[in-house]
Amino acid sequence: MAGIKDVARVAGVSAATVSRALSGNGSVSTSARERVTRAARDLGFVLSYPASALASGRSRNIGVVLPFISRWYFSTVLEGIASALTEAGYDLTLYNFQKDKFREKVLTDFLQRNRTDGLIAVALQLDDQEIGQLRASGLPTVGVGGPLQGIPTIRIDDRAVSRQATDHLIGLGHTRISHIGGENEEGHSFPISLGRRAGYTSAMQAASLPVLPAWSIISDYTTSDAYRQAKQLLADPVQRPTAFFCASDEMAMGAMMAARDLGLRVPDDLSVIGIDGHETGDILGLTTLDQSARQQGVRAVHRLLGQLGPTPADVGPADEILPARFLLRTSTAAPRRDQTVTAPPSSTVQVGL
Amino acid sequence: MAGIKDVARVAGVSAATVSRALSGNGSVSTSARERVTRAARDLGFVLSYPASALASGRSRNIGVVLPFISRWYFSTVLEGIASALTEAGYDLTLYNFQKDKFREKVLTDFLQRNRTDGLIAVALQLDDQEIGQLRASGLPTVGVGGPLQGIPTIRIDDRAVSRQATDHLIGLGHTRISHIGGENEEGHSFPISLGRRAGYTSAMQAASLPVLPAWSIISDYTTSDAYRQAKQLLADPVQRPTAFFCASDEMAMGAMMAARDLGLRVPDDLSVIGIDGHETGDILGLTTLDQSARQQGVRAVHRLLGQLGPTPADVGPADEILPARFLLRTSTAAPRRDQTVTAPPSSTVQVGL
DNA sequence: GGACCGATTGGAAACGCTTGCACATTCGAT
DNA sequence: ATCGAATGTGCAAGCGTTTCCAATCGGTCC
Numbered sequence: 001m002a003g004i005k006d007v008a009r010v011a012g013v014s015a016a017t018v019s020r021a022l023s024g025n026g027s028v029s030t031s032a033r034e035r036v037t038r039a040a041r042d043l044g045f046v047l048s049y050p051a052s053a054l055a056s057g058r059s060r061n062i063g064v065v066l067p068f069i070s071r072w073y074f075s076t077v078l079e080g081i082a083s084a085l086t087e088a089g090y091d092l093t094l095y096n097f098q099k100d101k102f103r104e105k106v107l108t109d110f111l112q113r114n115r116t117d118g119l120i121a122v123a124l125q126l127d128d129q130e131i132g133q134l135r136a137s138g139l140p141t142v143g144v145g146g147p148l149q150g151i152p153t154i155r156i157d158d159r160a161v162s163r164q165a166t167d168h169l170i171g172l173g174h175t176r177i178s179h180i181g182g183e184n185e186e187g188h189s190f191p192i193s194l195g196r197r198a199g200y201t202s203a204m205q206a207a208s209l210p211v212l213p214a215w216s217i218i219s220d221y222t223t224s225d226a227y228r229q230a231k232q233l234l235a236d237p238v239q240r241p242t243a244f245f246c247a248s249d250e251m252a253m254g255a256m257m258a259a260r261d262l263g264l265r266v267p268d269d270l271s272v273i274g275i276d277g278h279e280t281g282d283i284l285g286l287t288t289l290d291q292s293a294r295q296q297g298v299r300a301v302h303r304l305l306g307q308l309g310p311t312p313a314d315v316g317p318a319d320e321i322l323p324a325r326f327l328l329r330t331s332t333a334a335p336r337r338d339q340t341v342t343a344p345p346s347s348t349v350q351v352g353l
Numbered sequence: 354m355a356g357i358k359d360v361a362r363v364a365g366v367s368a369a370t371v372s373r374a375l376s377g378n379g380s381v382s383t384s385a386r387e388r389v390t391r392a393a394r395d396l397g398f399v400l401s402y403p404a405s406a407l408a409s410g411r412s413r414n415i416g417v418v419l420p421f422i423s424r425w426y427f428s429t430v431l432e433g434i435a436s437a438l439t440e441a442g443y444d445l446t447l448y449n450f451q452k453d454k455f456r457e458k459v460l461t462d463f464l465q466r467n468r469t470d471g472l473i474a475v476a477l478q479l480d481d482q483e484i485g486q487l488r489a490s491g492l493p494t495v496g497v498g499g500p501l502q503g504i505p506t507i508r509i510d511d512r513a514v515s516r517q518a519t520d521h522l523i524g525l526g527h528t529r530i531s532h533i534g535g536e537n538e539e540g541h542s543f544p545i546s547l548g549r550r551a552g553y554t555s556a557m558q559a560a561s562l563p564v565l566p567a568w569s570i571i572s573d574y575t576t577s578d579a580y581r582q583a584k585q586l587l588a589d590p591v592q593r594p595t596a597f598f599c600a601s602d603e604m605a606m607g608a609m610m611a612a613r614d615l616g617l618r619v620p621d622d623l624s625v626i627g628i629d630g631h632e633t634g635d636i637l638g639l640t641t642l643d644q645s646a647r648q649q650g651v652r653a654v655h656r657l658l659g660q661l662g663p664t665p666a667d668v669g670p671a672d673e674i675l676p677a678r679f680l681l682r683t684s685t686a687a688p689r690r691d692q693t694v695t696a697p698p699s700s701t702v703q704v705g706l
Numbered sequence: 707g708g709a710c711c712g713a714t715t716g717g718a719a720a721c722g723c724t725t726g727c728a729c730a731t732t733c734g735a736t
Numbered sequence: 737a738t739c740g741a742a743t744g745t746g747c748a749a750g751c752g753t754t755t756c757c758a759a760t761c762g763g764t765c766c
């Protein structure tokens with residue numbers, strides 16, 4: 001394996017000059033640079049990563065921490081992050097930060113001591129102590145989908161977007177609207193679910209519409225759990241809503257499948273709207289608010305890398321709010337005439353299942 | 354930041370002993386080990402990653418290369434890999450190896466020179482030269498979902514599994530069976546698609562069933578593309594099959610949606626079977642062959658780590674074939690009586706759309 | 707009782723880069 | 737011409753571990 005000294009010898013310069021020529025730090029004459037580049041190529045020289053990191057204190061490596069990998073939002077954000085990092089010449093070290101598992105280990109061992117130059121935390125639920133540890137480590141950190149206390153985060157305005165989604169249903173004439181969303185986990189702050197539910201609630205209140213307890217549904221962010229929950233609610237002719245606003249497209253698709261399995265047609269018998277921009281939603285005709293997850297990942301990388309340069313740019317803790325794009329498809333429509341019951345459902349007879 | 358010397362001073366031993374105590378290499382007296390452990394904890398000491406890697410030549414870091422991140426199979430395998438690596442105390446460096454983009458860079462820069470101790474390649478399509486580069490690098494490598502020439506791979510037997518899927522349909526009485534699968538890309542070997550298509554073809558031949566050209570469909574491994582292709586074929590009453598065998602569950606779901614959008618019922622008018630074990634398939638009632646993708650990732654890690662120890666275990670290039678589990682659900686059934694036309698369709702009138 | 711052996715320990719030499727510093731050279735502006 | 741600044745280069749001192757080697761110490765084996 002050729003080392004930097006071999007390159008230096010072949011190029012007829014010192015190792016220091018090779019280092020400068022290859023890294024771009026410090027000034028090197030054009031001719032020297034050329035000779036170095038050629039020698040490096042000829043020898044098949046590649047910098048030793050650990051040696052470089054040890055000497056310089058920089059690792060060109062960014063840690064990415066996320067609680068799930070295989071769910072749509074996370075894998076899509078990750079794809080954006082990976083692409084942007086590769087382009088910038090950075091490595092990506094992945095930490096799957098699951099509930100209760102290896103939390104401590106990741107937070108201490110892995111995130112310390114020059115393993116990474118910075119950190120991207122995707123929709124992480126941390127308790128106060130953990131956030132403290134993170135900030136104490138001094139690692140430049142950017143959040144995605146947060147917000148995390150005191151850490152600049154790339155995200156959408158969950159409340160506003162949810163309100164927009166709910167208002168869309170209200171605008172179509174729906175009055176019996178249910179929300180399927182996530183839960184705030186004990187101890188950990190998870191403002192995404194909270195924000196989306198708040199958006200729903202505020203829209204309903206602003207329109208003076210009732211929110212039956214049964215309409216505010218807590219579910220996992222999975223198609224299957226949303227399916228189960230939706231099916232159960234839809235099977236009840238008294239409480240059955242005419243529309244669902246779901247906190248994610250995966251949930252929304254579950255709701256659509258539940259409707260279909262009960263013989264209900266979308267959007268005739270039931271309107272469904274989600275948040276995400278999941279590719280499969282296109283086929284199902286799912287109306288949604290596209291939150292451009294991939295772009296969130298890309299932005300997070302740029303934001304973080306901006307802090308790492310010699311002249312740290314925008315270090316402020318200000319969040320960056322990305323717009324969501326409304327995609328009107330065919331899963332939402334005005335409720336059928338006979339469905340529009342304004343008052344909280346009493347014994348009103350619903351049209352058969 | 355405390356260094357190893359600080360720990361040594363506090364514990365009253367030399368730096369060498371601290372290193373031995375913490376790493377477990379070399380012998381250390383119980384009392385010394387205790388003092389070191391305590392001192393390290395008290396000081397909040399964590400090894401410097403690059404320094405350790407430089408001095409030892411080992412990085413405790415595994416590279417994972419995959420062409421996609423957000424597709425079900427890849428993200429699920431990745432989740433398995435991540436979990437197993439974390440448990441073993443290894444880092445995971447992620448390389449998104451896209452078609453034509455950064456191939457060279459990843460293969461030279463990233464994979465060389467002590468960045469990683471080993472490599473896991475997930476369903477990679479490499480040309481011969483690239484495989485050569487990979488092997489020349491001397492990096493211990495394990496494939497997942499391959500096979501890759503000369504590299505031990507964890508996978509299912511694509512041909513056998515596909516044959517089993519097709520035979521299931523044949524056993525139900527279907528004779529008009531179409532396959533939606535992937536393509537072998539130009540120049541790159543991609544045996545997965547090939548194997549699955551071959552399994553389909555061989556099953557059909559063994560049963561003396563015809564394969565219309567229109568029935569052997571090439572599609573992206575996405576729900577949306579499979580949807581489009583299936584819809585197009587199903588819309589043709591002459592060539593319409595009574596069953597689909599799809600190379601992935603995502604494709605199979607696309608086919609199911611296409612059927613539904615054309616007013617066909619599954620399984621009454623159309624049977625669909627896939628390969629994967631995608632969670633959402635459960636809700637849709639998709640019959641499939643579960644290839645335990647997560648487990649493939651876990652196995653790959655164990656296999657690779659086994660090679661890295663002081664006494665490298667099973668270094669042989671033998672592939673490891675995992676079994677697939679048949680999940681019979683409700684998307685497959687015998688064809689309707691009036692559908693069973695054995696001969697290649699002539700002008701036989703099909704029952705209306 | 708003496709040679710030998712394994713366990714334990716410390717000193718010091720790597721590991722392969724980066725970078726502060728000093729020095730030489732070149733260049734443009736007085 | 738003269739001087740200061742800017743540019744280009746090499747030397748050598750790290751960066752924070754790991755590990756080879758030698759040394760010490762109890763005990764074991766004949």
